[in-house]
Amino acid sequence: MHIMEGFLPATHAIAWTVASAPVVAYSAWRVKKVVEENPSTKLLLASCGAFAFVLSALKLPSVTGSCSHPTGTGLGAVLFGPWVMPVMGSIVLLFQALLLAHGGITTLGANTFSMGIVGPFVSYALYRMVRKSGGSLQLAVFLAAALGDMSTYCTTSVQLALAFPDPVGGVLGSTAKFLGIFALTQVPLAIAEGLLTVIVVNILSKTSVGELKTLNILGRGAQA
């Protein structure tokens, strides 16, 4: 769940927007470059955006007795690298802010930072680490997607804690409180997201061998 409209003080809202905007702009340029360099992967790239679109729409129940939704940003980050995701994440967030009153325009920068930037970069780093240490494609994708999802919601918790420090415990105390809500709720959903992402990659390994080889996911060099 994203930070709601108006729920970050103006200075924080502006600061996160200033931090995210150049990354989204660069990301848009990277998407254009990926499409120009490998036109055959264009539809797969769009499908990664579509995956994030679906997963963000699914509010799932959690063992904490509350609901949240996965992010779906790990798939694109693993297949195309993290730089293509900030712009796609921001589009999903903009759709939800404008049409669903979910998240918000004033919190778009902060939410893009957690979902479009931190999540995908954590996903990609984990994917590379697991692959380099000889882990299977499936294990790498699972850990990347699940922990990328977790990192997004941990970031949300820290963002809220910075804006609303606990009168007694300060930012740390407040972070613990928000983590108690967002991170705890997210654990089973992050596992579900990891599994769903592996399901898609398993399907792609059969249907899209050419593209996955182009992207160095399958074939020689996949583990380097």
Add this chain to the structure above:
Amino acid sequence: MSGILKNNKILMALVAALVIAPLALPIAGEFGGSDDQAEGVIQQVAPGYEPWFSSIWEPPSGEIESLLFALQAALGSGLLCYYIGLRHGMSKRKD
């Protein structure tokens, strides 16, 4: 582990179990949004805080909201499944 992760049927069953378990287990909770809970914490640590901006437009009812969420999921899965179907057909034709 790797064997399980390669079997999509098992993976789908696991996802279903993860989603159903919270509803089937005796868990206290109303399954509201975690963002509403976060709002509660904000009111607790900063009782004076008033949101300074509200949504430009809000779905007029829960029905319209669920329509738009369903639309979002349908558009996303539509494109994803179109792509998978297209590539599936192409890879079959090559065989």
